Amino acid sequence: MKMLVISVFIVLQMSAQVVLSNDVFKGREVYVRDCVLCHGSSGEGRLPGLQSFNESQVLYRTDEALKKIVRDGKGVMPSFNGLLSDDDIRNVVTYLRTFL
Numbered sequence: 001m002k003m004l005v006i007s008v009f010i011v012l013q014m015s016a017q018v019v020l021s022n023d024v025f026k027g028r029e030v031y032v033r034d035c036v037l038c039h040g041s042s043g044e045g046r047l048p049g050l051q052s053f054n055e056s057q058v059l060y061r062t063d064e065a066l067k068k069i070v071r072d073g074k075g076v077m078p079s080f081n082g083l084l085s086d087d088d089i090r091n092v093v094t095y096l097r098t099f100l
């Protein structure tokens, strides 16, 4: 019985880890809601002069650097600080990687 309780506990721990890891699907939801207007559904960039996520080296940055851009904004791009949770920002950066 004790073993069973311990193994259930371990399984629950493992599923909690899965929930806490980067979620590309949630990242997509954030992207579609908050980024697609300017960056386009395939990251092509809809504003004049905006670089495409898939053709330039925009994404050749660390996750930290990309998260900072989303948090602080850049040029015309608004800051999402306080609008998106840390999880949302982490997930949307994970989703950006799918454009490469």
Ligand code: HEC
Pocket (backbone or CB within 6 Å): 030, 031, 034, 035, 036, 037, 038, 039, 047, 050, 051, 058, 066, 069, 070, 074, 075, 076, 077, 078, 080, 092, 093, 096
């Ligand atoms: C109002 C339009 C707008 C929205 C909304 C927007 N962006 Fe941007 N984004 C821009 C512009 C314009 C730039 C280029 C800024 C510059 O280089 O001066 C940019 C730059 C970036 C860059 C860096 C690209 C580069 O050329 O260095 C990343 C990464 C990025 N945006 C991600 C996002 C994500 C993720 C979201 C959604 C959470 C988002 N953006 C929402 C307009 C927008």
